[in-house]
Every structure is written in C-alpha cells, then in structure tokens.
Amino acid sequence: MRRTAFYLPTMKDTPAEAQIVSHRVMLRAGMVRQCSAGIYAWLPLGLKVLNNIARIVREEQDAAGCNEVLMPTIQSADLWRQSGRYDAYGPEMLRITDRHERDMLFGPTNEEMVTELFSRDVKSYKQLPLNLYHIQWKFRDEIRPRFGVMRGREFLMKDGYSFDVSKVAAAEAYKRVFISYLKTFKRMGLVAFPMKADTGPIGGDLSHEFLIEAKTGESEIFYDSALNDLDIFNTDTSDAAALDQAFQTLTAAYARTDETHEQGEFEAAVPELRRRTARGIEVGHIFYFGTKYSEPLGAKVTGPDGAEIDVHMGSYGIGVSRLVGGIIEASHDEQGVIWPAEIAPFHVGLVNIKVGHEGCDAGCQQLYDALRSKGVEVLYDDREERAGAKFADMELIGLPWVMTVGPRGAESGMVEVKNRKSGEKVEVAFDKGLELVMANAPRR
C-alpha cells in the first residue's frame, strides 16, 4: 500500500484526553477516533490490526472444533426475563424500546440468545458436543468509559458457548477452550496467565480469567514464576486424559488476581524466589455454569435412553478490540508501538528518502513490487515529506521492519534495514534485505 493512497492521519502532539500509553498511541498513530464517550471509529491502520487479532482468534477457534455463527446486536428483552437477568443486569445494559414499544437491548453478552438458538435445532445427544462462537460488537454502558478501547462502551468480543450432555463432557469442553486460549494469545506474542476467577453475573462454579502482564494493568496479579516456563502446546486435546493432565499442570501453579488472592496460601504454595507480583490486563474469561441457562430457556436434548437432559453449558470470551490496546500496553517504547509479527498492520515499512529522485523511486518500486509479489504486506511512504517525519511515523506505527532507500544507497543497490524491536540496523544489498525481512513474514 502506498502511503499517499492510504488514509493514515498521524498526529505529532499527544492528545490531552488520553491517560494511558495505548490510548495515546492509537490516537497519534491514526488508528482510532472517538465518536462518543467510549465509542470509537476504527481508521484503516487500526482496523487492519483489529482484523488480524480477529483472524487469529477465528483460526484457533476453528482449530479447536468450534463453529462460527453471527448473532445480531439487538436482542429481545423477553429472553433475558426468562433467564432472570433482565432486571439483575443493572444500568450497564443498554435498554431500548422499538417503534412498537417492545423492550429490546443491545447485547452485552449472548448466553440467552445462543441457548434459545440452540434449542430450536438441536434435539438429540447425538448432535453434541457443540461449540458455537461469534465475533460481534457488544455494548456495555460503563458509567465512566476510559482508557480508549480498553474500557469502551461499544467493543468487539469473541464469545463462544459450549453445549454438552453432562458435567464431565462440559468440563472437557472447558479444558479444550482453556488450552486453545493459551495458544491464541501466544500467537499474538503474548504470555497470558490463567487465573482462577469469580464467576460474577454469568454464574456457575468454574471460571478462569486470562491476564497479560502490563504496567498499566487494572488488576494486581500474584503468580508462581514457574508458569513462565510451562509449555503445553503439543497436547492432543482430543485425548481426554492428556487434556486433563495439561489442564491440571497449568492450573496447579499459583496464579490469582487481587480479587481471589490469599497471601497465606501464596506463601505456603510458592517458594519466595518464585513469587511474582505484577499488574495485569484481562483479555479473556471462561465459565462453566452447568444448566443455569438451559433450564429456564428449555434447552434439552434426548439422551440415549430417551430421557430428556438439560444441556450443560460454558461460555468463553476474548476481548478482541480490548486486545488492540492490551498488546500496545505490553509492547511499546517511547517512540511508539512494537507490533508482534502476526498482529502488525503491515510487515514492512518502506521509506523513500527523496521522492522524485530517479534512483530512489526506482529502488523503492523494485522493493515494493518484490515484497508484494510474495504476499508480504508493505506500507510504502511515497510522500514528499522530510525523511525525519517519515522515520518518526514508522517508529510510531511500529511495523516489524523498516527498509530505507536514499540517493547514495540507490546508486550502489544498497538498502538500510531496521528491526523495530531490537533497533538493529544493517545496510545490505537489495536481495539480502528482502531475504532478511521475508524470513518468517506472514503471507497474505
């Protein structure tokens, strides 16, 4: 993509309204603009990042055997009355009356709707297990929205729901998602710590939150540093025993947020040298809640013996738009974002030091064409603009690699290649530079 054809309104000044780094950077890098309190429009650069996160979530959900659906944003209040949550939910639920005076709401979550949807078509135990997920905009009318997309009102979430014939089968589904979430976050360049959690308004008796470490996190977290070294990603999750073992290993180590932390337990369980206290950002939350929704909403299947069974359910959320902010909080420096490779909006930034100079233009065009022909996404800054401003923008938007062609280099066929994360720069021949940035580049 040529910068002159790409709508990327970067800002030099730090916006006064932004209190945390991700919010500041997202405004400065032209990723989002606020439309109303806690409600954002995504500009092209931000949308590319959001889509990359959603794509990884989708791929890992599909790999875990889940089925993607798309439920609407507007729901009928009646469903929530049936589950008893309509009155219980409080003022965070955006309540709406339509032209026929029917009570509607903008879904903050979808347990009721998916349970009702399930009950229409699934009648037999033979159709289970089933796990349905969607990636859809939600609304929670936060009293004081803040921190940009980290605590917005309209936000994009992946929420998934599992349906099983028994508690044992449901626990297996829960563990499968648990492992799948760790893989999902790892692909985003994140270490996510699973923490035992309260179930809150969703209800149920088993729940974990997934938090990533970041100085600006909203929760205090306490964990056993042994967790950093665990690697469970070769687990065969179709084997119940192996799945359970991985789950037990991953949940054995102490990891709690301040909500459930017990200092005495922490000290008894974890040797002093391995005790870690940090701040964390919640990026996922999973629940097993049995028949809490299937009973009132009548989601039953016929079992092998012909008797009706209330299905056992779990729900599984990942904050997709929140992760954009979360990843920036976890990965940035003074100059801007440092995107993990799979999340980066473009893999390579290409800077033409002197637009209009024959050698620079030809050299850049050659690199641009070579990258694109291999499916490597590149943002080519072809503006007539000072080199310094171009470099500053590239640091700000945080692409993994920046290739720079200047008049001297163009003459001798050399390009400067800089790694955003390490800061290392080398001056190499075009071919060598392409080889360098293309190693491990995502191809799209």
Place this chain on the structure above:
Amino acid sequence: MRRTAFYLPTMKDTPAEAQIVSHRVMLRAGMVRQCSAGIYAWLPLGLKVLNNIARIVREEQDAAGCNEVLMPTIQSADLWRQSGRYDAYGPEMLRITDRHERDMLFGPTNEEMVTELFSRDVKSYKQLPLNLYHIQWKFRDEIRPRFGVMRGREFLMKDGYSFDVSKVAAAEAYKRVFISYLKTFKRMGLVAFPMKADTGPIGGDLSHEFLIEAKTGESEIFYDSALNDLDIFNTDTSDAAALDQAFQTLTAAYARTDETHEQGEFEAAVPELRRRTARGIEVGHIFYFGTKYSEPLGAKVTGPDGAEIDVHMGSYGIGVSRLVGGIIEASHDEQGVIWPAEIAPFHVGLVNIKVGHEGCDAGCQQLYDALRSKGVEVLYDDREERAGAKFADMELIGLPWVMTVGPRGAESGMVEVKNRKSGEKVEVAFDKGLELVMANAPRR
C-alpha cells in the same frame, strides 16, 4: 469441512412464516434463524455466504482506491441535530437513551458521522480526493419487517463516502464508484441495471439505484434490452475522459423503476422490440449530494489559494446481507439455491454413499484431501444417513459441484460428478473428476 463437524441444521419442511423463496430456502438450508422480528442470527453456512459477498465488495472497493474504516453502530443524536435529520428521519430510526440520559441512536446510515470524522483530520485540498467506506451493521426500524433478510431491521451494509474539492471532482468520484459497482455485482454472477433514481431523504441532485432482475422483486423496472449487452469493464477509470464516456454509454440507455418511469419517454427512446418490463430488487444505491452535510457539519478544506472550501460529497451503499437473499431470488430452482462460484459457501460437496464401507471411506478421504490441499473448499457429508437425504441437502444448499462415491465406483476408482447449475452428471476417474471441479475454482 466434515459435515459431522459442521453445524448445519437443515429442515425438510417449508417454514410457514416464509413468503418468498429466498427466505424459505435460507431457513431450510440452515443459513439463518430469526431472533426477533426482522432480526436474524447467521448460522455457519449463511455466514460463509455473507462473508464471501462482503469480501468481493471489499476487494472491489479497495481496487477502486477506497479506504476501509469501521464506524461504530451507536451514534450521538447531536450530530443528526446538526444536519437537521434527527427529527426528519422518522420512526425508522432506533432512538436510544443511555444511562446518562444522552440521546443516542443505532445508525441507519453514516453521512453525519463520516463527515465529522473527516473534518477532524483532513484540512487541505492536498489530502483529497478521499473515499472512506465501511461494512457495518445498521438498523432501520421497519414497521413491518418481512421477506427474511431482504427487508430486515438489523442488516449489513457497505456504505462509502467520497470527499472532493469541487463538483467536477465529485462527479468523477461518483462515476468511478458507478463503474466499480457494476464490476462488483458482475463478480457475484449478477447483472445489475443502473437506474436513475430519486434522492429521497439523503438529498442531492444525482442518484442511481442498482437493481437485479428477479420475479419476486419489489419494484417494477423498465429498460432497454441493449443494456444486457453492454460491457465496460476495460475502462481505465483513472482517465477522466474514458470514465465519463463509459458512464454516458451506460446511462444513455433507458432504465427506470416505477418511481421515475415515464411511459411516453420509454416509447420514444426505445424501439418496441428492445423494451423490457420486469421486476427488480434494489441491491445498491449511490448519491451525489454536494455540500448538504459538509456545510452544517463544518467539513472544509483549504484550497490552493488559501480560501476555505466546503467539501463535495457523495455516498454509496450496497446491501450486503440483502444480497444473500437477492442472489437466491435470482438463482434457484425447485430443489434449492444455485450459488454463483464466487459466492458459494463451499465449491464442492462430497457425498459418501456408504459411510463405514472401506472403499467409500478411503475414496472420499482421498478426494477430500486432494481438494483441501489445493485450497478448494469442500463440504464432506460423512454422516451415517440415507444417500437420498444427502443428495437432497446438497441440492438445497446449492454448491456448484457434487462428487459422489459409492461402493461400486470406489472399487473401480470412479466418482460421479454433478454440476448443480446444468444438472449434468458424469462418471469419471478420480483424477478426471478433480480436474473438472477444480477448473475455475476459487482458492482460499
């Protein structure tokens, strides 16, 4: 995808609530389920079709130089008060009050919001032309939602907005989108007729609707059959003169809906043998409306001489979710849908006549692996189910090709290959069958 792992609840009976074929088929084929009046959940098969349509729209918008953004669904009423449309819009607008008693609304369209967004970052004529689009859920509180996704309340729409320094430049943007829309619909296997239209509540002085022919269409259309033979797709749209010529050619032929039709004019302009009357479904609508929104919302740029200019705008809509129904209306038979290749949720259906039979299982596995390894999407019906039921489902969901492996064929390495559209069947060797279905298959 294996059918046993794919959530596809097809129905044998015709649902009583559905009055038109696309609605009936979408329910029977397990594509959607209604959640409230005019509000649908998309099940996996329907979502794949919806995403294919959105992908084509996106690719053609990008090819036309537009930039993708994503604006939120919930908007502030104040913006609409500034443009004067808040009171004018009527009860179709879903009005909402948030917890702080602020007036909000679920966007039925985005002229106001995009104009405001534009005005924050674009200050100079040098940043123009600009065309921003998004694909987002909208809400229009229809008094009597009907015809499934064809006239729903919550619907997915691509809406784009062009910004230019002058009326002349804006007309060029308008024509470029005009041509791009014809390409977009053509890729979906549709012939779309551009019709001169009233501007309605959007306002402005130039507008075209795009209609596809279908017996169940909501409008009567009158056109010159010469339009069927026009082909403008090699137009270089960056050349203003060529662009204008293509536009003039395409709009010269008579084509009107009943809203603007004049019988006398029709008869004067079109020889009797070329006069066509049919029914049509609106799938796109474009507007040029000058400074109608930029003036009240203060969207100005500085011109070359330093003077401020109100930007000239147009808006451009494609009904993405409506197209799912529209394409079915235009392409189906008694048995079900006949998907155009680029829209089909899977390119190939694979039917195992006798699951558990060694030869059938091995043969199907071989074909399944071969197709997947080439990136061809295949739905493998591996259920233990009567062959007749499997065939009926394949006809219903309308995949372009069905490959069938039975015990006799498996033994001699033969597969039956059926084309959904022509109904032609051949029995050929596996390799030959693969060759046949893979010619022109989209690869994903």
